[in-house]
Amino acid sequence: MTGYVALLRAVNVGxxxxxxxxxxxxxCEAAGFARVRTYIAxxxxxxxxxxxxxxxxxxxEERLRAYxxxxxxxxxxxxxxxxxxxxRNPFVxxxxxRVMALFVDAPLPDDPLDGVTGIGNEQIRLGTREFFVFYPDGMADTRLRIPGGRHGTARNMNTVGKLAEMAAALDQGPIASG
Structure with missing residues (x-):
């Protein structure tokens, strides 16, 4: 069995x-997934x-749409x-x-700033299937818009690290929900 992480977009926001x-x-269990654990709401x-x-x-997606x-x-x-x-976090x-991984399924642009608007002092780097964005002043007042991320979802690196830890533990015995 393969260990997976699923990130839902626009859940419990606003x-x-x-x-x-x-x-x-x-x-997830109804979909036949095993050892299902969630992390923060x-x-x-x-x-x-x-x-x-x-x-x-x-x-x-099918089960979420039905629900x-x-x-x-x-x-x-x-x-x-x-x-x-x-x-690969370039802002380690x-x-x-203050560092977000913006996960996308569409191809990434050659230039991480392609089509970006509202950039202030934020820094953007390309990953493999994600953008990395450093918000030195936090996200509360940012005007940054990344066109490639419109259909993606972002998580801060603290959350990504915890999800990586939980996913790695799938093969190592019981893991706790967050």
Missing amino acids: GTGKLPMSVLTGL SGNVVFQSHGTEAQVRSAL AGKEIGVVVRTAREIADVVA DAPGN
Whole structure:
């Protein structure tokens, strides 16, 4: 079985998209995923599956659509890919809560600033299937817009690190929910 991390888009943000993590766990188990664990109430879930990334995404999106009555975006990465994101963080010396990994499924541009608007003192670097964004002043007042990220979802590096740790533990025995 492959270890996966699924990141839901726009869950529990601004009072919309409420999805209890117990429901998310149940939806994942109904999809046939094993060892399902969630982390914080913002749509992060780790699990094992025999399916491919596309099969996992499709199964979860289908169940989420049936539950919510609308599309909920899902980004899926293997446990190894999440660990690689942590290892490739170009802003390793910055506070983890100020660095975001913006996960996308569309091809990345050649230039990380291509089409970007509202940039202030933020710094953007390309990953493999993600943008890394350093917000030196935090995200509260940013005007930064990254066109390639419109259909993606971002997590700060503290969260990505915890998800990598949880995903790595899938093969090593019991893990706790967050």
